[in-house]
Amino acid sequence: MIEILSASALATVQDLGRLGALRWGVGTSGAMDPLALAAGNLLLGNDEGAAGIEVPVFPFLARFTQDCRFALTGADCAAQLDDRALLPWWVHEARAGQTLRLGVPQPGPIPACRAYLCLAGGVDVPVALGSRSTQLRGAFGGLDGRALKRGDVLQAISPGLGKGAGSAGIGLVPPAFCLPLLVDGAAAMRVLPAAEYGLYTEASLRSFWSEPWKITAQSDRYGYRLAGPSLAARQPVEMRSHGIVPGVIQVPPGGQPIVQMRDAQPSGGYPKLGTVIEADLWRLGQAPIGSQVRFVETTWDEAVAALDEVEGWLADVRRLVGLHGATGGR
Structure with a gap:
């Protein structure tokens, strides 16, 4: 339900990683910015570990072939849906035939280089060793174990324009501003x-x-x-x-x-x-x-405390999404 139009995007399908496979000599893969991916999924009402599209090279172009809710997180890429500007870290709705364009990441006090496109329900590709993440060196996972190319079509698990949690009109302050370092x-x-x-x-x-x-x-x-x-x-x-x-x-x-x-x-x-x-x-x-x-x-204790801070930010996102859903997206 989304067709890739970019000729050489170097984008890949990633989730939160292929955990537990190091003993077999298989690396973790997964999103380079797992907070951005998890947040995009939470905004849509997806499971936090659902697969999304990681975009590291711009511009990135894709066409929606059916109606779908989606979220953009990570780098602010001056995104557009047809000619309409889109907010980063926000839920949006696309109609069949509309084109999404992600431009060059915008400069700012805290630069970022990767954008994440999350689809309603997550990107539907086969699970390999417990994960949908692309493992480029091993050539498995994701879509045929490779980067996406022009003409590829990816399906969303729950396309459509649903109501409540995951509906348009909800966004976040990025963690780079909430957890600065x-x-x-x-x-x-x-x-x-x-x-x-x-x-x-x-x-x-x-x-x-x-x-x-x-x-x-x-x-x-x-x-x-x-x-x-x-x-x-x-x-x-x-x-x-x-x-x-x-x-x-x-x-x-x-x-x-x-x-x-x-x-x-x-x-x-x-x-x-x-x-x-x-x-x-x-x-x-x-x-x-x-x-x-x-x-x-x-120190070790400080590292553990830092994980608690990250979990606290994600917990706030879960509460925000829950409140938004409880009010019917109003």
Whole structure:
């Protein structure tokens, strides 16, 4: 009920991830900004983990082939439905034949680079290993295990223009404004020191925490390669491959760190300097290529408290949607 018109969108179908499959050597995949996806689903009255479309390259064009409610979250892309401007982080209604256009993400105090298009009931693609997420390297999940291309048609599980929860006329303040974390004007992420942290020189560790890091063009859903001060170990480090998860910060011999992202492989042999906490991975997932980020040292207790903050924001969204539904969308 939605036809992709973009020639090379690099968009993929993602849900909240393929959890529990690391033991089989299968990475998690899932939305780079899980808060945006969950919020879009909640706005529509969907299950929070329903699959949506993650859009990282713009412009993105799609045509609705039947009436459908949808929500746009993530980056503000000056979206239009035919010639009508659409609010970000909002529920909208499309009629059959209308065209949705997502433009280049708008500049702002907290830049974002990925938009999420959620459809009523979620995007209906087959479940693979417990998830609808696209795993590009393994070529499974999503739609035929690949990025979407012109001519692809995706179905919504519950298309139509329903009433109550999920009807048009409800929106949200983005979490970047409700849960801000900036250092010297740059997006910041909290990091727990990891197993090989103590192997690096004091000067390198000071630089890691005090200097900005640029997200290079060699970054994607697998990992963000950063450019900044060279991080040096006290002595050469040789390790066997071992388990890693999204958020782990590895340091190759060249001294420029790599942050593992949602499509990260489940094992690697570079030393681990730290781990971006789960509560802040969405911030990194929205940091644009070429932008600078900062890292803030944190503790286990602070990392757990940060997860509570994120859950608190989602709980507020659930209450808002519930109140809207209780009043019949008035």
